[in-house]
Amino acid sequence: MPSRREKYRIGDIDLTDVRNRNELRVIKAIEQVLREPPVYTPDPKDIQDIYALALNNLAPRYAQTGTIVLRDPVRDDQIVEAVRNAFVRVMERPKE
DSSP, X not given: OOOHHHHTEETTEEOXXXXXXXXXXXXXXXXXXXXXXXXXXXXXXXHHHHHHHHHHTSOOOEEETTOOOSOOSSOHHHHHHHHXXXXXXXXXXXXX
């Protein structure tokens, strides 16, 4: 089975460093929301669902590592709101 790095290649071009700039911002927002009352302790699968749902509800912002971004159209409050909405959705419909 090919490695992750091998899966994200086109010929000799490595695409693993092309990332959605919102990924780290969503992770930070999840950490923030986890500290807010009411305290909810999601399991690891719930966190993955929250992460995916929040990212899917934000405009993607893909860029290569090391590029300069002059303007980010997705505001921090939009990211926190997407995370809060994802928390609610997962809490209302947890997977078993």
